[in-house]
Every structure is written in C-alpha cells, then in structure tokens.
Amino acid sequence: MKNNHIKNTIVEIKKISLTHQEKSALFDVLDWYAESNPSVKSPYSISTWTHQLSRPLTYVLTSLLIVLLAGGSSVFASEGALPGDILYPIKIHVSEPLKVALATSLEAKQQVKVAQVEERLKEAETLAVQGRLTSSTSIEIQQAVAMRVSDVHDSLSDKNKNHLEVTLAAHENVLESIKKHSSDSEKTNIENVQIALRQDTEVASASSVSSIMFAAKVAPMRSAKINPSASTAFSERKDKVQKAIQDVDQKIHNNSKNNDSADSFEQSILNTASSSIQNAQTKLNQAEDNHSNNNDDEANALIDVSEKKVQEASISIDRGLELGKLKWSNRGNK
C-alpha cells in the first residue's frame, strides 16, 4: 500500500510537463535560433567519422593515428594544448596517464595527479584570459577537475592534501580576479568552473581538516614526551613562516610598482594576495600567543592556517604574473 503511495508521488511529479502550445512555441524559437546559427562544421573534422564510436575508443584510435602519422613528438606537442584544441585529447588521455604510470612511488603518483588538477585550472585561466572559455570547455574542465579530486583525495598523504587544498584556493582567487575584468558571458563560464572548484575545495578542506584534528588529538601525547624540542620546533617553524610572509610581501610590493594598470586582473590578484598575507600574519601572531600560553594544539593549528595562506598568496601571484605576460603577448600578436 505504502509503496503505491511512492509510485503515485513519482507519477504525479512526472505529470509536470510543457503544454502542447508551450512546446510548440518553444520549438519555434529554437528552430529560428538553429536557422540563425547554422552548423559550419568542417567535413574533415575528426569527430565527423568518430562520433558514433565510444569516447575511449575514439581517443585511442585518434591517438594511434596521430602517433603513427606524426611520431611520438605529437605526445610532447600536446603538452601546451587547451580544451578545444585537436591535440588536447592526446594530452589528457595519453600523455597525462603516461606520466602517472611512469611515476615510481605512490607519493610521486599522487603528486603528478595533484599537478594535473592544477593543470586543468591553469587551462581554464588561460582560456578565460584569451576570451576562449566557452560553456562546453568550462563543463569539460569542471568535470575533469571534479573527477580527479574525487579520485585522489581519499588516498592522498597529508602533505599532498594540504598542497591540493592550497592550490585549489589559490586558483579560485586567480579566477575570481579574472572574472572581475571579463564580459558578462565570460563571467558565467568562469563562475561555472568556480562552482566545481568550491565544491572540490570543500572536499579537500574536509579531508585536510580531519587530518589536522587527528594531529591535534595526538599532539598532547607527543608533546608530553618531547616537550623541550617541541618548543624549539615551533620557534623554527614560526621563523620560517615569518620569512615566507616577508618574501611574498616584497613580491607584492615589487610587482605593484611594476604594474602600470591599477584596474587589471593582475593588480586584483596582488590585492587579494595582500589580504591573504595580512591574514597569515594575524594567524601567526595568534599562534605565538597561544604557544606562549602553552596552548600548543591551538598554536599548531593556527600556524598551519598561516602557512597555507602564504602559500596560497605565493601561487596566486606567480600565476597572475604568468597570465599577465600571456595577455600582453596575445595583444602583441593581434
């Protein structure tokens, strides 16, 4: 009886549909749109003769053909390919799996996979700066990033988890800055990549936070045994993070001076990095206070946050500078 209620509910919801008139009117608009934007696809396009095949088979056949015709150099040539380029499938289905397979240790394989997540985000940024990030390439990148993060995050070491979390956060900042200086249609596509990125950052943070909480639980036991050296270790780590903050701050200062335009995505990235550095300094000061009050668990957690903020700022700045050069070289070519 109750199962009938479930079936009835499903049937009732499935009844929601367009009326005949609505469907007809919708079709008329879409037909007009299709006629106004006709297909201009080349008859020589690879996907014309491969679209009936399954995707993996298509890539294998295409890859074999290109490797046979052009030799192994095509695999290397695909390194700089972007979504939408003919060599891009070679990059993600031949070259990148090959790199994972050739990595000798589990740790090395994980590092390669994290680097490949970062590569997808760099591709999105490059396309966005070039004004080539379309709805389909943004979906392709969203899916590739999400699948890879979902694939690796459970098996990552704490070090790689932290690196992944910092990398995702840094590229989120870069994309946000590019978005501020993009057209409305480009903004939508950038936002779609950001949506996937935010969800993946949550996944990465959740696993990273759980490892920090675990570390916090075992820290009192460890510190009871190694108390004298723990204090020295904290001091050394604090100095290291403080030095990193100063270095990144200097980098921001130097590049702000070199940057001609105050209203550019590069400057926006530098501004965000500057906020991150201030945040890192605050957390570091709080960590020191907690350490002075013998609250080592809190001190360690705060210094972790501070270190991540510095790394995030550093990655954002480096990437912003790379993209700035790319933008200017593109203008030069036009």
Place this chain on the structure above:
Amino acid sequence: MNTRVKDRFVQIHTEHADSIFRFCFLRVSDRNVAIDLTQDVFMRYWDNLIKGNNIQNDKAFLFTVARNIIIDWYRKKKSISLDALQEENDDPEEFALIEDNAKGALELSTESRFLLDKIKSLPHTSQQVLYFKYIEDLKPKEIAEILHIKENAVSVRIFRALEDLRKLTGYDIPPQ
C-alpha cells in the same frame, strides 16, 4: 546547414524538453521562467552541436547545463533581491529538490505531500540523486556525470538517502 545535426537536435528536444522543463520548474516555481531557462539550455546544446563538440550523453549534458543555468539564475535573483541581506549564508550551488512555492502549485495528494515533505528534510545532495534516479530514470553513471562525482559515490548516496527516507516515513522502500 548540416541536416544530420539539425535532426539530432530536433530528436533530443522532442525527447527531453519536458524533463528539462520539469527540472527547472520544480526549482524556480515559475512556469514562464522555467520555459525561458529550458530555452537557454537547448540553445547552449545547439551551440555545442554546431561547434562539433563531442557530447557523449545528450541527456546528462542537458541536465548539467540546466543545473548551471539554474545556479546562475539563483545567483542573479539573489543579487537583485533584498532577501539577499537575510540569506547571506545560502549556497546557490545547493538548491532544493522542489521549491516550496512550486510544491503549492502542484496538484498532489495528501500522501504525496507527506512524502515530499520527508524528502525535503533530507540533505540537498540526497534529494538530487533521488530526483535524478526516480523521477528522471537516470543511470548512476549519468548522475555521476551531472553532479561531477564518481559513479560509486552516486550509488552510496542513493543507498543512504533511501535508508534515511525509510526511517523518516516507515515505508519499506524497495531498491530499484
């Protein structure tokens, strides 16, 4: 114009226009807005077809685009609404299975309203997998593609959602 591409477009529109409209309508609670969003989804689908992009699964592609468009719609609506001041913590990426306003517009039996209320008390991630599986009859692989998660994760979410729903309703819900 490439007639094969156009034929494919017409066929996919005929097959899936109602599903995409339903998906939009249940989330935006406004029939005219839902029709506009459905139109946008199929325009983007056409744009991709004519560029020769390889769309492996048309239905999953349409739902992925629809999901993105609805998120954009929520974001734009929020940015021009005073409600935004009170709902700063709302996550535009996580929308409910069925909006309360839309539920009021549906002709549902008492028992169906009871069941929907229970489903709405589940996490949004659970609501989404139940919707795609039981209303749109999508396979776990297709749901995985839309939600950007692994196929195994979809199966786990469905199993957990059914367990939770069983506890909430007391129904003996059979796995499908």
